Amino acid sequence: MDPVQRIPANQAVPFDDVNIAASDTPLQDAITALAGEHAAGIRDHLDPIGELAGSAEAREHWHLANENPPVHHPVDRFGRRIDEISFHPSWHWLMERGVGFGLTAEPWTSDHPAAHLRRAAGFYTWGQAEQGHMCPITMTYAVVPALRADAQLAQQWTPGLSSRTYDFGLRAPQEKAGLLAGMGMTEKQGGSDLRVNSTIAKSTNVPGEYRLTGHKWFTSAAMNDVFLVLAQTDAGSTCFVVPRVLPDGTRNPITIVRLKDKLGNKSNASSELEFDDTWAVRLGEEGRGIRTIIDMVSATRMDCILGSASIMRKAFAEAAWHARHRSAFGARLIDQPAMVGVLADLAIESEAGMLAGLRLAAAVDRPDDEHEQGLRRIGLALEKYWVCKRTPMMVGEALECLGGNGYAEESGMPLLFRESPLNSIWEGSGNVNALDVLRALSRESGTLEAWRDEVGTVRGQDARLDAAVDEVLRRLADPADAEASARWIASRMAAILQGSLLIRYSTPAVADAFCASRLGGEWAGTFGTMPSGLALREIVDRAQPAV
Structure with a gap:
């Protein structure tokens, strides 16, 4: 008998053995828009990553690596101090593949014109397999720009850090x-x-x-x-x-x-x-230590954005998959208007975070472009604050879409939920990043101009976004209460940047819904409360895993 036929009545089939890159239409559209002539090559690079990350094998290693946490061994059997840590084999399985996909420091040594964008798309995709092991992968990627403060040290360490071989011990x-x-x-x-x-x-x-x-x-x-x-x-x-x-x-x-x-x-x-x-x-x-290490912090902040976006995509995909296969009150959940509203809202949040992360990664590929580097400087602080802070509430709502099944550990949703606050804390929690936005605006020339020019590319295309931009510029012109308003400024500027990216690179339905809810004030503050008249079903159909 086909194993699918043994699933109990009205239970979703497992969301396994799905290529989570190829089936992610918003990701594919973003690559087309941002990578241009290099898009096909990036898709080819992502295909095996997405296939493995969406496999039942990867799901098992995700659970096992977290059910069997690392163990500290302070001394050996003779009492000699060794301070080693042992890991479950699933950790090593995940690390071997993450490193093998070139997600560590390879972009810094690559001659590919979109090396950092390609790596960011891979990081976002592979992160959906498991988030804990992405921490050492992130730090290995991020250390190289800081090492370049000393040419001899960079030459000594970079080849090993950019290797695709995982060599533990x-x-x-x-x-x-x-x-x-x-x-x-x-x-x-x-x-x-x-x-x-x-x-x-x-x-x-x-x-x-x-x-x-x-x-x-x-x-x-x-x-x-x-x-x-x-x-x-x-x-x-x-x-x-x-x-x-x-x-x-x-x-x-x-x-x-x-x-x-x-x-x-x-x-x-x-x-x-x-x-x-x-x-x-x-x-x-x-x-000058803080100035030296800040280059590493900037790169890790980018991965905080991508990692949070990865968690959101995984949470949305699980919720949409469940709603697609589960029925209640005489209809599939995904066909019921209230659920469509929730899933569309989650889809918009997920795509906006992913697009912001990939856009900032693309800026790394243009180190000599003044606008790109200014945008990267202000954009990292903005989106690190906003995307990472939005993730826990988004994941909580996605978990609720599964009901009691989502609250059970075996679903994986509690793992995602416990992971969801981390990136908002790592590399500076909310206030630190919000104040960093003010610091960049006041001390680093070109950052406000870079943000204004980037969002200005869509000036006149959405009145709600235009009004939001004008409001921010008015508030920034009066710095009297800037520190007390730091979170408002960071939130608003980040959402405006996301809205401008969605207008440029996503579909009209997604951009319209985002601007109406996040910028136009037509939103009650919880997911699923966007105004009527939006193409919500179109948004859900596009965002759900295309299998």
Whole structure:
């Protein structure tokens, strides 16, 4: 008998063995719009990623990696300090494929003209398989632009970081076929206020080499091969390159105090580290550490946007799939007006986040374009704030579409829900990013102009968007209450940017619904409350997995 026929009556068939890239029409449309002549090649690159990410095998590894979290081994059987972390085989399965798809630092060494856009589309797609392991993948991607502050260090580390080989274990870096990177910034007493870090760096007799003493409160993926760390010198906060294993094969003295017991992200080994005479090499100038590491933070923020968009797409796809196969009160859920309204709202939120992330990734491919770099600077802060903050409520609504089935762990929706707040916290929580928007607008020339020019490309095409732009510019012209209004400014500017992108690159139905609800005020604040007269069924049909 066909296994599908054994599904109990009125239960959805499993949402497995679906190519989640090929069946994602909004993603395919975005690639067409943003990649131009390179779109076909990017689709070919995405096809095997989407096929594997949507497989029953990937779903099993998603659950197993989170049901069997990493384990810290402080000492070996002889009592010698080793500070190693062991992972379930499913973690290694996920990592091997994520690295193998070129989602780490490969774009920085590629001559492909849309390398970062291609990688972003792959990151968004593969992230739907499991989010925890994307953290070390993100940090490995993000470390390269910061390493370029020192040409010799960049030359030393970049080849291993851009490798497509996953080579787990603590060994001398030069002996490994592939390397992974991490970062250590926050401390107990300061959190996001990096200026009060207390880790001390003392210079040795060798130029550029230091010894670190101190702690780091949150350092994910402590089994990675190299970390960028902030520590204090006489000149102030300075950035350092800290390997786990030294070139001679001996362990760098780094103590893992404990692994964090977190709300979600269980598969990923977030830890507290202690440095005690730990060897390090200075990266960039003394006293300029925050400025040096900010290039890494910018890249990780982009992945926060893409990761949240990935979670939203996974949540929407599961909800739409369930509604397509489940009936109640005499009709399929997906045919009932109230459900259509909810799913259309979720689809709009998902597509807007995805499109914003891919648009900012495309800007990375144009490093010499002044507008693109200005847009990237302001856009990352805006969309990191907005997309990541929208994700938990969106995922909660998608979970509710499955009813009690969605509240059960086996559905995977609780995993998504617990994961959904993380990206809003990582790399600066809401207030930090909202205030960063103000900082960029006031201190970095060209950022406001870049935003205004980008959203101005659709001036006159939607009166609601035009009015929203004018309102923001009026508020920015009076900086008296700017800090108190930081969240309003960030929210509004981010939504306007998304609306302009949807007008340019999506369908009229999606753009109209977004502008009516997010910009025009015709929305009651919860999903499924958009005004009447919109093409909601068209939006749902386009966004649901096309199989």
